[in-house]
Amino acid sequence: MWLTRPLRERSTQLFLGILLAALALVTLLNLTLPAAHPLHVSTYTVTLLGKYLSYALLAVAVDLVWGYLGILSLGHGAFFALGGYAMGMYLMRQIGDRGTYGDPVLPDFMVFLNWDSLPWYWLGFDMPWFAFLMVLLAPGLLALVFGFLAFRSRVTGVYLSIITQAMTFALMLAFFRNEMGFGGNNGLTDFKELLGFDLRSDATRLGLFIATGIALALGYVVCRAIVASKLGRVSVACRDAEARTRFLGYRVERFQLFVFVVSAMLAGVAGALYVPQVGIINPSEFSPIFSIEVVLWVALGGRATLYGAVIGALLVNYAKTVFTGVMPDAWLFALGGLFVLVTVFLPKGIAGLLDLRIKRRSATSDSTPATGEATA
């Protein structure tokens, strides 16, 4: 079966091995060691790591379209946020009458705005299966419509990047409006429980961390499977020579659309796992800056490697946590500098460096695709 094929690859085995070992180790250190022990991993850290892992899944989704399809999406934050909002809506409904105003149906912000009934698009979100389906469908549908229009008329290169940015910007403005019914500026927050588990309990938090890790593993395998399949090879062909692929008889836009939609759904899942761990979703996740930052994670880790995206996401976010704690002013300097340095001096990212090492040692050619750029 095509989905299990990546499991036979050395690199995937290595990646999954490290990821699962890390999950197990963190779980063990959190559960077995007493809080005073120097190696103890606190629940706070576990949640933080869970947040990083959901970012890593988002980065994998971006790498799938940017690395293997040549589409620089500056709007993947929109898919991430949509998945997050779908999850947030479910969590809001789960609050029930425990909100500040005690309304059994309406979330607090709707009571505050004097709404008397749920808008139609909130219906069904009290059922977990429906909400989880929407986590996939909402970003997927947006990607389908947007991608269909864009790829059909052959909008590529920087043009595509700019309109994806416009898309997420427009969504951000829209979600900031109170009239939209998504909590406006404040977004959705004050969640209580997920599937009956108390979100503030340590066990739930650990469980969410493990779930995010498994989702990342699954997402990685799915992406790897797509990339290794014939479909993935055609995608790479679209990336490197779109016109030539078209002349060879492939319907380029269909390949692009499929990969784009899958990537958007992965981003949605990442958002859905992110929201219960940070406890809030608001329109700032739609901001163009966030989306472009995600691209930096991928660029730093190394494009078109998938595992590079994970490394980049973990590294940059860890650095962000450290920097904003120690000297918040310097963070934007560091981030900006990273953008410049990585693109100018490290075009293949950290994965490129690792690759170079391995090549030098074994002197056998690897099948990593070239990072050649199809010019706009």
Next chain:
Amino acid sequence: MRIPDSLCRLVVLCLLAWLPWVAQAQDDPGQTLLESLDTTSYVEKGEAIEAIIASGDERSRRWLEALLGGKLQRHKASGQFVVVLENRGRHWPVVDALGFEEAGEMSRRELDRIGINNALRGQLQGALAVLDLHADEVDERREAARALLGDIDATLAEPLQALIDSEEDGEVRRLLEQALAIHRLGQGEMAAVEDLAGSLNSRVRAALSSASRSDDPQLAQAAGAALVDIEQKMKLNRGLETLYFGLSLGSVLVLAAIGLAITFGVMGVINMAHGELIMLGAYTTWAMQQLLPGQPGLALLLAIPAGFLVAALAGVAIERGVIQFLKGRPLETLLATFGVSLILQQLVRTVISPQNRTVVSPDWMSGSIMINEGLSLTLNRLYVLGFALVVFAGLMLVMRRTRLGLEVRAVTQNRAMARSMGIRATRVDILTFALGAGVAGLAGVALSQLTNVGPNLGQNYIIDSFMVVVFGGVGNLWGTLVAGMSLGVINQVLEPWAGAVLAKIVVLVFIILFIQKRPRGLFPQKGRAAEG
């Protein structure tokens, strides 16, 4: 009986103190005017008031107001006219009624009030209402006439008619006639409707709309018809105003986007730091005003070349420092310049301040031009609009008529061929980038007059600028102009019924859809240039 020495001396001193006042009072025509008020006959007092109004003396208003308030009084002993400032207690602070200098305190017993009766009170109130109509300055007269609209009663009607006949300024006459017509309309006069038709003044409209509800069906109908006519005119004016605001917003968009159009069109480079170059221009204006305190106008004029230079130098630094290493990799260029924009923003936050800075507008840029009573154009927006057009024309000239423009166009069309013809493409790149960045600086100078100058200034414009460039078609200056102006107007047209945010969303969605239909923008490049 012997008078004490000290008392003698005091009397002499007092007399001496009055002397200069006596001398002054004799020359002053005001003295005679006030003298004539001091009579027991109310008829004569009425005449005296008329005389004061007719004199056109600039102190008339204060005299009449004091008279109306019972504060114009006369010192019994010396005959000096004073205005009482506060009539509480026994000793009242007073000022001289002629020179309005402080005259110390006087006991209420020493003073004689110049009294008035009800008839005079009415006359005074009317007189005060029209007093400014006698002013020498035309502007003051116009202002006074405008204030009279809707505030006229029967007692004023007659003197106003006389004033209209003697008035020289047409505008004042027109306003006064309108004021009278409102009064006549209130009396139920049909002809007044005709006189008022077509006026956009809100008080005229109020008068007409109350007349349209009157019991006289004929009058009501006529007034209603006039009102409909006025509404149409108002609608036209509102339309024009929307257009003006739209063009103004459009000119800002054009200024912000045109530099981007040059670098993007010529070099295929997406400069995400473009917004921050705009910000640098705005901060240059602020810095200039700090250097030249008290001269905002001069500082602004000097900021134009300075802003251009600062932004152009920053642009060259970005080109040499980052972009030249990323030739042929537009997506990486986008990321790298985004990094530069983050650094520049944070730099301004750290070095200057995260708070907004205020840039003062010089006098000649504030205020507005009144086209008619329903439409006035704010001057600063007009200047920015003009500035945008001048910059655009200048850029067109550079691109079409200079050696640099020729080389730029050659490099755009076919880099390799241009190089083999001896054009130094690298030099052209640098100059183009400097030009585009400099124009961004100019945009910043202009923007500093319209919005707050802060570290986020550039961010607010970068996405809009991209939209303009993409909408207009890359590498086409005319396209940028048309796209910027039309996006500005569309935005302003949508705003009243959709709200500012929704209007922006609608415009963004519109552009996203538009790109599907015409991926190369409104004015796509044709021929060889399009292949690049």
